Amino acid sequence: MRNFALTLALRHLRSGKGQTLLTISAVAAGVIIVVFISAIVFGIRKSVMAMLTDVLPHITVETAEEKAVPLARSDPAPGLTTSRIEKQNPQRKFLGNWSHDVEVIRGIAGITAVVPVVMGQGILSHGGKQVGTQITGADPESMNTVISIGKFLIAGKYHGMRSDEIVLNYKSARDLGVATGDRVRFAAERHSASFLIAGIYDPGRNAVRAEYITLRPAQSLFETGSAVTLILIKGESLYRSDALADRIATLLPVQAKSWSREFPDVLGSMNAYDASAYLISGFSLVASGFAIASILIVSVVQKGRQIGILKGIGATSRQIMTTFLLEGLFISLIGSVSGAVIASALILVLGGLRQPASRPGGIGELLFPSDLTWQLVASAIASAIATTVLAAALPARQAAHLDPAEVLR
Amino acid sequence: MSEIKSKNAIIIETNHLYKTYHSKVETPVLFDVNLRIHAGEFVAVMGQSGSGKSTLLNILGCLDRPSRGTVHIDGQDISRLSDDELARLRRERIGFIFQAHFLLDEFTCLENVLLPVLIRYGYIPAKEKEGAIALLKRVGLAKELHKTPDEMSGGQNQRIAIIRALANRPVLLLADEPTGNLDSKNGKEVFALMREIGEETGVAVVMVTHDDRLALEAHRILYIEDGYLGERDRVLSAPGSPGIMPVPSFSRMNA
């Protein structure tokens, strides 16, 4: 070892075992809190976001709400007025011009998937059992780019589904007591149809009950003619959906609803989670910094005479300062790395735990969804090292400025 | 040995040195000290408790600065030196022996002796290590090389402190009551060791002591009273004169 300060720093750490252990533990504790809290919070965010991405369209386009339009202007043919109002008013409005709308929306930068659908409510029945549900008719290939039904399939198929086939939600299948190959009947307000169960999917316990068929039978069931009720859209980024929705609304006479406006709480609580993760991380680093600073200050006071002797026999202030800074550096290195290892191990163990499965034979959701990345670990280690060295700077300065004549009296 | 000082080389020279402490109250301690100590001299410093012996030694050892006047150590005016240069002067030219032995418990006996070398070079050259071992053997500490200070007696510790003070082959050895904490037998041994090494190496030794019998063995005895430094008449220590003598006269020294 070719350095006096380094040699002395290591001797100090070795001889002051209790203090060394205490300071290392303080750093480790800080890092454990930072890594653990952040990994869990980021994990929750990630799983919520994944859930959103898998089961929610980013933007939903509907027909513009009925505006108060003067009859005279809206109705070029007198005499047809009465019948038109009767025919249209009690019904939902549809997107008649959807193929044009889809073209326009596809042309907007940042949009990755566009699927026209017919969605409606009805009753699903089989052998005397009934469940109320929502059904969506769409081309399976396109639909799967917006809502990952294929990913959640537990039986059968979704892709290549025929027009007389249906994919059931696991809950509906369970309640009706049916399996793939069985037939179910779906009854809308005015029409009903029988479907062969092509597949069963399970998106998890919190997802809404929804069944999927192809577009054409849905159009018949809900009497939309060649129109659709909704256009579902996915963008590149979950966070840009507001802007994209606004863009669509300016280009087309439709209503474009962004998920983040429909569920403002989700983003708000995500941000609150993030903020608290940063806050807790910051506070625990500051707390461990203070703990380390006070332990080191005591140790400098205890070593006052020794520092005086060393200066008396020719050690420079810089050598003394370097000694204590190096001690801080070693403490922070050992403490933060061991803290990171402990926290990572803890997360790996807890990360394997799952909630009870929502169906027999299924895999439950994670109890602690966590997102442990090397970036997180590295930044926790780096900030702990910075904090500790900063905390050591004060005692180090104090030591460097000790007056040897004073302490050797 | 870095330099061999001729007998006449002046190691310490102070001119009109004053020291006043400015704490809550002004404490004037040293007045107009004019002192000259040559290479190879063995000088005892005596005086009442609180008379300023440690103050003088600290100034000579560059641990403290005079309020007024100049101090030259080995030809260098210490008031012109930066803190780092003073540290270097202490490291390379001065050996300091403190009243309590003040070794570092983190290091073994041998390592303690070599601390000034470690501070100076950052590591311990084999040659220095051999020299230190030889010296430790000579003072009867062959078996203690790898013990730590808390495993050794006070006398052993103080002998290590002396050897440590000589580790970088200084030209000046300052000792503030090196025997103060030792019994008379150990005190004598430590004193004898200092004299012996002083004579061998030609280092100038300035030693504060309260022990008249030890002081009488020095080449010169300086006495501080009322802030003034005087030189005690060697005649007073002539054989047959009992105990401590009153100090008959103080000549302002311009030795």
Ligand SMILES: Nc1ncnc2c1ncn2[C@@H]1O[C@H](COP(=O)(O)OP(=O)(O)OP(=O)(O)O)[C@@H](O)[C@H]1O
């Ligand atoms: N830092 C200081 N501030 C104020 N006064 C001081 C300071 N250091 C020493 N003194 C005073 O200066 C005087 C000389 O102190 P010094 O330590 O030099 O005495 P001494 O001769 O070594 O005494 P002793 O034999 O007890 O060691 C004393 O009166 C002491 O109170």
Ligand SMILES: [Mg+2]
């Ligand atoms: Mg003293």
